[in-house]
Amino acid sequence: MPRKVLNQINQWIVKTPLRSLSEAYNAALAIQAIEEKHFAGQAIAKDSNHTDAAFSYFRDKRDSYLQVIRLRLAEFRTSGLLSNLLHASPDKRLSGEMSQDSDESTILEKLNLIESVLARYAIQRQLEATVFSQKQDQEVNLPFDETLPNFDETGSLQRIRSGSVFDTANQIKKELTPEYEREVLHELRTARKRTWRAIRFLILLILIPLMVQFAGKTLLIEPLIHQFNHSPQIVLTGEAKERALHDLAQFRESLEFDTLVNDSHQSPDSEPLLKAEANRLLERYSEENTEGIKNLIADGLAFVTFVALIYFGRQQMITLKSLIDRVFFGLNDATKVFLIILFTDMFVGYHSSHGWEILLEGIAEHFGFPSDRNTIFLFIATVPVMMDATLKYWIFNYLTRKSPSAVAVYRTMNE
Template identity: 40%
Template sequence: MKYWNLKKINQSAVEKTGILPRSINKLFEKFRKELDPNAEVEALEEFKVARYQTVASVKYLLFLFVMPILINQLSKNFVFGPCINNFWNRSEYSIFLNASQEERAFAELQRFEEKLHFEILIGKVSHPSSAFVNHKMTEKALELATEYANESSAAIKNILADFLSMTTLISILIVTRRQFSILKSFVNELIYSLSDTAKAFLIILFTDIFVGFHSPHGWEVIIEVILRHFGLAESRDFIFIFISTFPVILDTIFKYWIFRYLNKISPSAVATYHNMNE
């Protein structure tokens, strides 16, 4: 019984698009099943298959989500963290990893100095002196040095821990190919079982978020966060080139998918998408 379930799930996972749209094929299949005297038995078997597929997919998806994160946090806190912290504590000059960190630190120090002089001018600081100003500036400089040294060490930890997590995820996908096939089949059935309006809504939502006219601002924030996460220099030229090319490539791939696959599987969803997008 279990072997039959897995066989049917794997067949559904590799199901390809035929000449007729998938909705028409399902309509004929529905009539055939209703006329079949063994329809009740087959319906029960299909329910068992669908239930097994759903439970297995949810468990596998949670495993794929939790395991890399768990490996990442454990390795960062108990393996790479102590080693990197030991190296950074022994090195007196390991503060900045790139010029972007220095520019941000200098800008913060300059703003602090301007704020301090402003407070002195408006009388908020009583009995100001050059020694007092130098003391405050030294305190702020040491605070910034500690902050950016921690940021630099955290970037090294992120690189090592993320690499280990990615290696773990790829290894899991390679070892558990059968579970991945079940998950792929489950996702396909979940997407293609949506109504035409729901499909069109999700398409418009996806395109507006990632390739819409307002998406460059979001991509800029995402790239800056990623670069800081790995301790890389925040090159404005690289960010602008990425923003001007990647969304265009993504939009082209997405339109090709609509034309090549979705238009054959569910042409009514494509028509609904065009009507909602006008």
């Protein structure tokens, strides 16, 4: 059974590079189809032939396909490297795949098309960024949050502007025009779309690493460890051996207690019972050591996946940060201060050391490491202090500018 699972994993790894390349190639073809059908063979860009809604639709499809291309191209390169490391003969490995429709010329043709599409839109993105920066320089020098739609307690849209009476009159005049309603609706749709993207990305940040951790541990790591771990002799680490001896001593004392309570001599069967219990404890703590290795590798894969999601989703991270800022600064001052004090007292308060001890001991046990008290105390003496300093810097440097009233409430509650 483990060999069958390993063969399936091996076939999946072998086919991953070509499968990823095909998906990236199909996404590039989809972008070309949109260009030829709706933009006269030119790059997907803003022009006079399409309305704002139509261009927004095509732009979203283009960005979605470009994201697929980047992800699949990275998967193609990474899985190709992994396949080369796991197999000694790459030519033999790919011979079955290349024989049908994946020879070297086809792969080069697909890569050339993919790179041309990426290069074309990389140049366009630089041009759009230049135009956007020039447009921003012409606007009033306001913080980023103030240029977005702002909702008051009744839900009406407000425009935060500073200027003379003439500027205010021009703003009121603009609000009476029909174009203003369309502009407001467009901004509301854009804000709703950003919110859904941020929520979806947050869910992916949570679910995908968990799925990778579970699937990697169950389908990949456990079969490999059981396949290569054929050592007949089981050796326990120092802490595991101490725990096994402690459990065995308790078992022996329990047998002696039962013998004394029953008012009889020690049973001749106590020695086999002790030996059986010792073997059971040996297998148990050996399995715990193996489980720690599995958890270490699986959690490492999940962490790499999490970092990759953040790296390839940098734009989504900006949207997510904007949503978190909007939610946090949308709270009243008392709620914001309550959350800050709750966080500080829980993680950097004077009574948080016991919680850190339990957390660090649990992490060490999860990975099968011995819980060294000196290391734990050193961590507690340094990390919470740095967290406290960072939080105070954030409060007095960032929160003071964003919500000075919340800082005043925070100082009052601390006093």
